[in-house]
Amino acid sequence: MNVELYERIWMWAAAGLLLLFLGAIFLTAGVQAVQPPSHIETVDPTALPTHPEFGAPGVKMRPDGSIVVSIVAQMFSFSPDPIEVPANRPVTFRLTSADVIHGFEVVGTNANAMAIPGYVSQFTVTFKEPGEYVIGCNEYCGTLHHNMVGKLIVKKESK
Numbered sequence: 001m002n003v004e005l006y007e008r009i010w011m012w013a014a015a016g017l018l019l020l021f022l023g024a025i026f027l028t029a030g031v032q033a034v035q036p037p038s039h040i041e042t043v044d045p046t047a048l049p050t051h052p053e054f055g056a057p058g059v060k061m062r063p064d065g066s067i068v069v070s071i072v073a074q075m076f077s078f079s080p081d082p083i084e085v086p087a088n089r090p091v092t093f094r095l096t097s098a099d100v101i102h103g104f105e106v107v108g109t110n111a112n113a114m115a116i117p118g119y120v121s122q123f124t125v126t127f128k129e130p131g132e133y134v135i136g137c138n139e140y141c142g143t144l145h146h147n148m149v150g151k152l153i154v155k156k157e158s159k
């Protein structure tokens, strides 16, 4: 079979791009731990105010010293806000939405998940750098979406 030179070049270029994109997926998933939250847990979005956990969202410490933050996202805020967690300790975020799909991204970190009504998204991160971080909603959720920001305060651990 005779394949023209230019066609051959384009075929190799296309194959190269595919390999490059696949490599980027494996690199970010494996090395930088960018993974979709796969925690499948459901919750009734209409009954959040009386839910034992999401009825009173906030920061709690487990007996082993790790931190759990329960968060409810709704138009156009996050609850609690601000969120205060210690540095250098695993922090498990558990979030859900009371209305529509929202995003929850701690800007400048790899903490990033969707808040989906009816589901609990869960992920664990350890913040090494104390400071104030902006939490942004990165899913368009309505007319005031651009105002939907929160604050995360990572405090230096005092021991």
Ligand SMILES: [Cu+2]
Binding pocket: 102, 103, 137, 138, 139, 140, 141, 142, 145, 146, 148
């Ligand atoms: Cu939003």
